[in-house]
Amino acid sequence: MKLITLGALVFGGTLIVATPVAVFGLPSTVTFSPLKPNPDIPTFAEAVAASNDVQADEGEGAAGRNEIRRAVIQRARALRAAPCNAGAKTAYLAAVSAYSVAKMEAVRAGEEDQWQTALDDQFGQVTDQQVMDGFVTMRESGQAMMAGARQGWLGRMVRNNDEAGASDWDEPSACERQQAGEVLPPLKLEHPHARPRPAPVSSERENQATLLRVAREAANNALDKDPCSADGRRAMLSGLSYYYEMRHSRRSFWPKDAGPDRYIDGRVTSLIRRGKLQHSELPRWVALAAPGVAATSGVAGPVCRDGR
Numbered sequence: 001m002k003l004i005t006l007g008a009l010v011f012g013g014t015l016i017v018a019t020p021v022a023v024f025g026l027p028s029t030v031t032f033s034p035l036k037p038n039p040d041i042p043t044f045a046e047a048v049a050a051s052n053d054v055q056a057d058e059g060e061g062a063a064g065r066n067e068i069r070r071a072v073i074q075r076a077r078a079l080r081a082a083p084c085n086a087g088a089k090t091a092y093l094a095a096v097s098a099y100s101v102a103k104m105e106a107v108r109a110g111e112e113d114q115w116q117t118a119l120d121d122q123f124g125q126v127t128d129q130q131v132m133d134g135f136v137t138m139r140e141s142g143q144a145m146m147a148g149a150r151q152g153w154l155g156r157m158v159r160n161n162d163e164a165g166a167s168d169w170d171e172p173s174a175c176e177r178q179q180a181g182e183v184l185p186p187l188k189l190e191h192p193h194a195r196p197r198p199a200p201v202s203s204e205r206e207n208q209a210t211l212l213r214v215a216r217e218a219a220n221n222a223l224d225k226d227p228c229s230a231d232g233r234r235a236m237l238s239g240l241s242y243y244y245e246m247r248h249s250r251r252s253f254w255p256k257d258a259g260p261d262r263y264i265d266g267r268v269t270s271l272i273r274r275g276k277l278q279h280s281e282l283p284r285w286v287a288l289a290a291p292g293v294a295a296t297s298g299v300a301g302p303v304c305r306d307g308r
Contacts, residue, residue, distance in 0.1 A: 055116045057261050062114075068102050069119040076126045076187060079135050083174035083184065087138060093144040099123060100145040121192045129187055134174040167196040208253050212245060219243035219264045227276045237281060240268065246286035251289070265293045275299030 038102060057065055075092040082088045088194075103115045127145070174184055189260040191266050222239020228233035243264065247254055255261075269284070287294035 014250075054118045054121065055113060056194040057114050057117050059114055060109075065102065065114060066119070067116070068099050069123065072123055072126055073187070073189070074096060076130055076135075079130070079182060080133075080174070080186065083135055083178050089140075092130070093136065096127060096141065096144040100300050118191050118193075122189045125189055126187060135169060163256070185191060191250045194214070208250075211250065215246040216245045216260050216264065220267075223264070223267045223271075227271060237283065241283035241285055244283055244292065248285050248289035261290075265290050268293050272296045272298040 029279045070093075072095045075088070079085070079088040079092045103112075103120075103275045106112055106114055117139075117296070127141055131138050131141050172180070178184055217241075218239045222243070225236040227236055247261065269291075270280070272282075273296060275298060277298070279294070282294060
């Protein structure tokens with residue numbers, strides 16, 4: 001199934017139109033300085049956290065806007081009840097086009113706040129599901145959003161797509177599945193407030209503490225493996241490589257001479273002295289992060305002897 005998300009066509013319910021701009025003859029004396037973050041612009045995490053917020057549309061003309069919103073959902077359900085009806089498909093696409101045109105006009109007028117209701121959030125849910133469930137193609141839905149809905153245009157588009165087989169959907173359509181006796185799914189609409197809020201973003205200190213804990217756990221789990229079995233040895237060397245790489249590359253905040261790290265170093269040193277690990281096998285990160293461990297005198301000869 002080849003499906004490109006409708007987010008490529010609609011971001012947050014707002015149509016995106018890119019205009020190429022060519023720049024020529026840039027003077028050689030132009031200099032660039034790094035941009036400073038604007039404290040008024042929300043971070044990504046703040047934007048995600050705000051995505052559950054909805055506003056009531058109580059301004060002038062709200063009744064007309066609500067009618068446009070509800071028409072998309074009503075006609076989507078009508079098409080789901082009659083997926084082989086070209087008229088129902090045309091009516092649904094016309095509703096999508098009318099919604100997109102009305103919202104774009106509001107955006108151009110600086111009145112996009114009027115289009116942040118729960119129904120506006122559900123517009124994206126509807127259009128995604130109509131494509132994903134095979135009631136319209138991606139091309140049809142995209143053209144409806146981008147169109148000015150010229151007289152008769154949507155009807156011709158549906159007929160042309162059907163005749164030419166122009167579809168980006170390689171699964172049976174909703175019409176074909178209904179004709180085969182399948183019970184088609186209803187729309188699943190979710191109120192924005194029903195979605196869980198994202199977890200608060202961890203601080204840098206919390207992230208560092210997590211990395212320390214995970215790396216140390218990986219090392220101790222690796223050292224619990226049997227070094228005299230092929231699988232155990234691979235797991236041990238892999239875990240040690242990860243731990244000592246993190247310890248070296250994060251040395252700016254890694255605590256010096258910490259007890260958990262001394263314990264891990266001691267376990268590795270013991271394996272080297274007993275001949276369970278050879279210097280030639282040690283990950284290169286050991287010498288960088290713990291030179292004393294790498295310099296430990298070991299037992300020459302086979303890594304694992306009889307009796308282990």
